[in-house]
Amino acid sequence: MKATKKMNSEFVLRACNVYKSYHKDKIEVPVLRGVDVDITAGKVNALVGRSGSGKSTLMHLLATLDQPDSGEIHFCGKRIDNAPRAKRDAYRNQDIGIIFQFYHLLPELSAIENVLAPMMIGQSLWNYFRNRKDAKRRAEAMLDRVGLLHRATHRPAEMSGGEMQRAAIARALMTDPSLLLADEPTGNLDTETGESILELLVGLSRDENLTIVMITHDDSIADNADVCYRMQDGLLETNGKVVRAA
Ligand code: ADP
Ligand code: MG
Numbered sequence: 001m002k003a004t005k006k007m008n009s010e011f012v013l014r015a016c017n018v019y020k021s022y023h024k025d026k027i028e029v030p031v032l033r034g035v036d037v038d039i040t041a042g043k044v045n046a047l048v049g050r051s052g053s054g055k056s057t058l059m060h061l062l063a064t065l066d067q068p069d070s071g072e073i074h075f076c077g078k079r080i081d082n083a084p085r086a087k088r089d090a091y092r093n094q095d096i097g098i099i100f101q102f103y104h105l106l107p108e109l110s111a112i113e114n115v116l117a118p119m120m121i122g123q124s125l126w127n128y129f130r131n132r133k134d135a136k137r138r139a140e141a142m143l144d145r146v147g148l149l150h151r152a153t154h155r156p157a158e159m160s161g162g163e164m165q166r167a168a169i170a171r172a173l174m175t176d177p178s179l180l181l182a183d184e185p186t187g188n189l190d191t192e193t194g195e196s197i198l199e200l201l202v203g204l205s206r207d208e209n210l211t212i213v214m215i216t217h218d219d220s221i222a223d224n225a226d227v228c229y230r231m232q233d234g235l236l237e238t239n240g241k242v243v244r245a246a
Helices: 055-062 085-095 111-122 125-130 132-145 161-173 191-208
Strands: 013-024 027-039 044-048 070-075 096-099 179-183 211-216 227-232
Touching: 013 055, 027 055, 044 055, 044 191, 055 179, 055 211, 085 096, 096 161, 111 125, 111 132, 111 161, 125 132, 132 161, 161 179, 161 191, 179 191, 191 211
Parallel strands: 044 211, 044 227, 096 179, 179 211
Antiparallel strands: 013 027, 013 070
8 A cells, every 4th residue: 555655636645533542640641622624735845833732643644653542543544553563563664754853863773784784684684685775775875965974874872862863864754755754853943954855855855756644733833834733632623724735
């Protein structure tokens, strides 16, 4: 069910009437209370809301890292939340890329080794070694795309926050996903660096027709999205504010 980037399905990724609660000391804490969201293909889709409003919870469900209590997640028109584990693994490893506020790079690996990591996970060791020249070329191309080729051999400790986020974006792009999920990608960066990461993400969406779901608590970041949904009281405003017409 690989979505091609050229595909302009209106239904690239949807959440339908999703509920999710956490349980703390036998007390139920409802977080998502019937969320509907319809991600627009090839656009930057912002999910904005204050801290604790349930944005990361929703992203984990969209990424099949967790399951809703009720409701459904659909990818390319097919239900994914209850798909067999192998299908969900393939979806996470091939169809989507994920980036986080704190980059989640492996500290002992260089930038290019971090970018190569998904290729090592996504295939047998034998295939990896057979294809490693192509993989390395692709990793270099991805590092170049995010403006980090000159830091290819640097480890995370030798990089700035913005550089680490660029490496994480290059890693997420390695498997040529049709969709990028970004949880507060600028949340740990100063304003200027955050803006440059935002610019990179918007450029990727424009140039490669990449669909981006960008979570942020920051209205000024969300204002740069094509479509903006607001999370409030466990619900998403269904008439998502269109910042820039499709
Ligand atoms: P956001 O990303 O918008 O800041 P989250 O989705 O992380 O919000 O969290 C929403 C609410 O759910 C918060 O009140 C948080 O404390 C609670 N929460 C998140 N994860 C868990 C968990 N694993 N166990 C219990 N409560 C959680
Ligand atoms: Mg969060």
